[in-house]
Structure formats: C-alpha cells, structure tokens
Amino acid sequence: MAFAKGLLLLSLVSLLAHSSNAQLFPNFYGARCPNLQSIVWSVMSQAVAQDPRMGASILRLFFHDCFVNGCDASVLLDDTATFQGEKNAGPNAGSLRGFEVIDAIKSRVEAACGGVVSCADILALAARDGVNLLGGPSWTVLLGRRDSTTASFSAANSNLPSPSSSFSSLVSAFANKGLGIRDLTALSGAHTIGQARCTNFRSHIYNDPNVNPNFSGTRRNMCPQSGGDGNLAPLDFQSPNRFDNGYFQNIINRAGLLHSDQELFNNTAADIFVRVYSRNSAIFATDFITAMLKMGNISPLTGTNGEIRVNCRKTN
Numbered sequence: 344m345a346f347a348k349g350l351l352l353l354s355l356v357s358l359l360a361h362s363s364n365a366q367l368f369p370n371f372y373g374a375r376c377p378n379l380q381s382i383v384w385s386v387m388s389q390a391v392a393q394d395p396r397m398g399a400s401i402l403r404l405f406f407h408d409c410f411v412n413g414c415d416a417s418v419l420l421d422d423t424a425t426f427q428g429e430k431n432a433g434p435n436a437g438s439l440r441g442f443e444v445i446d447a448i449k450s451r452v453e454a455a456c457g458g459v460v461s462c463a464d465i466l467a468l469a470a471r472d473g474v475n476l477l478g479g480p481s482w483t484v485l486l487g488r489r490d491s492t493t494a495s496f497s498a499a500n501s502n503l504p505s506p507s508s509s510f511s512s513l514v515s516a517f518a519n520k521g522l523g524i525r526d527l528t529a530l531s532g533a534h535t536i537g538q539a540r541c542t543n544f545r546s547h548i549y550n551d552p553n554v555n556p557n558f559s560g561t562r563r564n565m566c567p568q569s570g571g572d573g574n575l576a577p578l579d580f581q582s583p584n585r586f587d588n589g590y591f592q593n594i595i596n597r598a599g600l601l602h603s604d605q606e607l608f609n610n611t612a613a614d615i616f617v618r619v620y621s622r623n624s625a626i627f628a629t630d631f632i633t634a635m636l637k638m639g640n641i642s643p644l645t646g647t648n649g650e651i652r653v654n655c656r657k658t659n
Contacts, residue, residue, distance in 0.1 A: 366645035371464075371486035376456035380468060386448045387472040390441075395584040398473030399537025400441040405470035406533070406638070407435060408463070410520060411498045413642025415491035416462035418499075419445060419655045432499030437573075438540065442656070445469065449655050462655035463488035467639050477536055479586030480628040485639060489649035492658045506543040510606040510613065520641050522634065528607055528616040529630040530638065534578040535590040539600055541566035541574040547602040553609060558598040576600060591621035 372379050390397045408418040411429055418435070419442065420428040429435055445466060452460050464486045475481040504516045517527040545566055548559040558580075565574050577583030578600050579590045590604075594617060599605035607613040620627035650659050 367485040367487040367640065367643060369483045369485060372456075372460060376452065376459045378455055379452060379460055382451045382455060383448055383465060383468040384472050386444065386451060387469055388476060390444045390447075391473060391476045395477065396536075396538060397441055397444060398477045398586075399533070399578075400439075401444060401466070401473040402470045402533055403537065404439060404441050404445070405466050406530070407439060407499070407503060408466060409638050409641045410502050410516075412491070412495055412502075413644070414463055414467060414488055414639055415642070415644050415649060416466055416488075416652070416655060417491040417494035419462055419466070420491075420494045420658070421656045423657075426494075427496045428494040429496060429499040432496050432503075434503040434505065435499060445655055453653065458651055458653065460651070461488050461490045461649075462652050463490050463643070465655070471635070474533075474536075474586050477584060477586040480632055482632045482635065485636065487643070487645055489644040489646075490652045490655075490658075491644060491649055504603060506539065506601040506603050507546065508603045508606070510609065510611045513603060513606065514612075520638070522637060524612050525616055525630060526634040526637060528613045528620070529627065529634040531604065531607055532588070532590050532620060532627055532631055534601070534604060535582070535588065536584065536586050537578050538575040538583070539578055540572060541576070542572040544576065544600050544602070547600070547605065551602060551605065553597055553605055555597040558596075562600070578604070588620050588624040588627045591617050591627070595621050 387401070404418060405414070408414055408416060411417060418429050418439070422428050422431060430439060445462065448465050448469060449462060452465060467484050467488065471482060471484050502516065504513050508516070513527055514524060517523070522530070544562065545568070548554060548562045548566065549568060562576055565571070565576060579593060580598065581589035581593065593599055594604055594608045597605065599608070608617045653659055
C-alpha cells in the first residue's frame with residue numbers, strides 16, 4: 344500500500360507513546376483468537392471491493408463511536424421498545440452505514456472464537472483496514488476494549504461536531520476528547536474518502552464567501568437550493584476512493600465540500616498543518632496514525648467493565 348511502507352515501525356512507536364491505558368495492547372487476544380485480524384481483513388476486503396465507499400463508512404462509524412462516551416461500540420446498538428440508542432441521533436440518522444459489515448465480521452469471529460472478541464475491537468480493526476484497503480496507511484491497533492451495555496442519544500447529539508461547525512467549535516469538541524488542533528486536522532483528512540449528502544453542504548456552497556466559484560458551481564448542479572437533500576457528492580473530488588492528501592489540496596484551493604472542512608484553512612491555527620499535509624503525504628499519514636491511536640484510546644471499557652456482546656446490535 345502507498346502509505347504503509349516505512350510506517351509500521353513508526354506506528355509501533357506511536358502506539359507505545361500514546362497508549363494511555365495499560366489494559367489495551369496489540370496482542371490482547373493472542374492464542375484465544377489467533378485468526379481475528381485475518382478474518383476482519385477478509386470481510387473488509389470483500390466489502391470495500393463491492394463498495395469502495397464502505398471504507399469511509401466504517402471509519403466514520405468508529406469516529407462516531409469514540410466521540411460518544413468512548414470507543415465502546417455503543418453506536419452499534421439498535422433501538423428497542425424500551426431503549427433509545429445512538430443510531431437515530433441527529434448526526435447519525437440516515438447517514439451512518441456499514442452495520443451489516445460489522446455484523447458479518449462478528450459472525451465469522453464468533454464462529455472462530457465465540458465470546459472472546461468485543462464489537463468495539465472489531466470496529467477499531469475494521470476502520471484501520473478500510474483505510475489501508477483504499478491506499479492509506481496501516482497501523483498496529485491496541486486491543487482489549489469491551490462493549491457497553493448502554494448508549495446515549497443525548498451525548499450523540501451533543502458530542503459530535505456538525506458539518507456546519509465553526510473552527511472554534513471543532514477545536515472545543517476535539518479538546519474535550521483530549522485531542523489537539525494537529526489531531527483535529529489530521530483526522531479531518533479522513534474526508535479524503537467518502538461522500539456527503541446535499542443537505543450537509545448546501546448552505547456552504549450557496550452562502551459561504553470562501554468557496555471557489557468553479558467548485559461551488561459544479562456542486563450546485565447536483566445540490567439545488569431546495570430538494571435533493573440526499574444527493575451525494577464526494578468529500579474529495581480529486582480521488583474520492585483513494586486515501587491520500589488530496590483533501591488538503593482541495594481546501595487550500597477553497598474546494599472543501601463542508602463548511603467545517605473549509606474552516607481548517609481560514610486564517611486559523613490549523614492552516615500550517617493543512618499546508619504541510621498538502622505537500623507531504625508521509626507526514627499526513629504519520630500524524631493520522633498518531634491521532635487514530637489517541638482517538639482509539641478515548642475512555643475504553645476494560646477489565647470487568649462492560650461485556651463481550653454476542654450480537655453487536657444488542658446487549659447480552
């Protein structure tokens with residue numbers, strides 16, 4: 344893979360530097376589930392081959408999980424008659440996808456080593472593999488998370504940044520999770536893959552002054568001022584199905600699809616990182632790995648906390 348060479352050793356160093364929880368470590372499952380990572384890779388390979396967008400969708404699932412009470416697979420829980428999960432919260436409703444891919448991985452993992460591997464760890468591994476399958480870097484994932492027995496609709500509504508977030512709002516949301524401006528900028532580079540709905544970028548292309556007119560004109564063709572809310576556009580128009588540094592080149596050229604994207608290059612403290620990443624894909628990859636490891640360490644459930652779900656969609 345383009346970014347993978349030379350970065351695996353670095354990821355190990357970063358992993359040790361940013362492991363804030365001694366109960367998470369790479370070989371957590373060891374002999375108990377030796378084929379775990381090959382199973383995840385196999386299912387993700389098939390899913391991304393069938394739908395390249397799935398790599399971005401799984402990565403987004405992981406982000407939306409970790410930012411709401413930690414990386415505990417709470418985002419995967421279905422609503423029931425007596426329980427309201429996170430799937431239908433404002434930032435998630437109608438846009439989160441990839442649940443069936445996680446289900447497929449979990450089914451195969453359970454067949455190989457039942458009751459051992461958490462859905463939270465499966466999601467962390469699947470997010471890594473989705474990035475790598477689209478040409479991005481790979482890294483060593485810390486394992487040992489357990490699954491939540493609850494979820495928070497209200498926290499999903501309040502903790503997740505919106506596509507219309509200002510730079511100060513983004514900085515605050517990430518700081519609340521122990522992530523700095525460099526992490527914010529690197530993780531935003533995940534928008535080098537995936538798509539967004541018209542409803543999430545309409546105001547930006549019609550109302551914001553810092554948008555390239557050629558870019559906004561093209562996007563207006565498929566995102567009218569009214570109607571077409573679900574019409575999709577690539578977050579990175581240069582290479583929507585390849586994980587690279589094109590996203591940063593786009594926002595320098597005022598061609599960020601979301602208002603929140605363009606906020607990263609709008610005379611702010613993130614400008615310097617955007618410039619560096621736009622010129623040097625290796626530095627972007629390095630910082631992305633570091634930020635992913637930090638994000639994956641947000642408030643994990645370990646030890647006897649939580650559970651190991653048999654079905655990722657419901658508690659045991």
